[in-house]
Amino acid sequence: MQKLSLSRLTLSRLLIAAAIGGTLALTPLTAAAFESELFSLKNRWEYSVTELPANERESTLKSLAGEAEQLAKQHSDEADVLVWQGIILASYARERGGLGALGTAGDAREVLEQAIKIDPQGLNGSAYVTLGALYDRVPGRPLGFGNSDTAERMFQRALEIRPDGIDVNYYYAAFLQEEGNDQAAREHAERAVNGTARDNRQVSDEALRRDAEALLNQL
Template identity: 35%
Template sequence: MSLKKLLISLSLAAGFLGNVTAHAETMAEGIAAEQHAWAKGRYSLPEDKREDYFAQLQTRAHDFTLRFPNQAAPLIWEGIITATHAEYQGIFSARGTAREARDLLLKAIAIDPNALDGAGLLTLGALYFKVPRFGSFGDDDKAREYLQRALKVDPNNVDANYFYGEFLLEQGDKSGALMYLTKAVHAAPRPGRRDADEGRHAAALALLIKAQQ
């Protein structure tokens, strides 16, 4: 990436961080801002800039959650952002951050497990099978339980099918993985989530091709 493109990318990222939830008057506006900021950091920002980006986004997400106490949706998105932040941290820092994400998501699903089409359930399920590398609280049985619950809430959800397909592939269930990853690749785009859906569809296609080999 050229220096000019890098500076433009960082400038855009800073703009998202500066605007996330700062001027949101409603919970829906704030959630939409967090969704787009997450997608920007996850799929467009250079990888070596993502840890700092998501650290700042995590702080802003927490501040937003405090504005809407006892609401599942802000907790879910704070949990998603916190879990994503953990992915880009060193192993020792990531342990604590992953636990924070788990606790936020558990609190959210206790309020409303169906909120945001089961996003809390599927993110929690993904955490439970991805976190063992941190030596923390990985549990394949819980991962399967939460991911299956998420699929019951929204069987056609691109994220739920992607993560369950990834989980099954890691479990050695190749035929099951192919079925769910194919559903993820062909999942209909969600209104207002084009940036996230494009990134997830690309990831699902790459994993599907890997599973077919």
């Protein structure tokens, strides 16, 4: 998939359009329009989770989840779209919190699993990272589907694809700390701190690098 390069002014206009209620067109998109919509969706998600005040994130992510759903309906065979839908749904579930978020978390799991069936790499491992975080954070049965063993397996698969990723190493380090394995948690937190931010995810990766530094200071 060819990367699109948007100017800062263009990105600002996209964010403004989203803030006043811009939505995805429901008509079929050309390849170029599809990539542009996906690029816009990714950047608005990144802005939402790194820049928006906490009291604005839930409603914004709910809107983005709706847009992602529409885009996924038009391109249900595109793994990247499904991964981004899953990422946005997982972020929305995290902001909602409580029992009300379990359905959203389940929807995120479903679309991420669909993405992996289409592309086992799952947006270069991002599908597995998000699934790992979901299985780690969601309550276990009978309330939810949370499972430490499955979370571990998802993180390990992501590491096989992208061993130096900031995101997978940070989330895995946080998981390992919760499991009481401080030595391994320290190792992966260090790998997150020293990892290379992805070109298309620099803002969110740098935010996770700071989180990894904070975690490392606790260990």
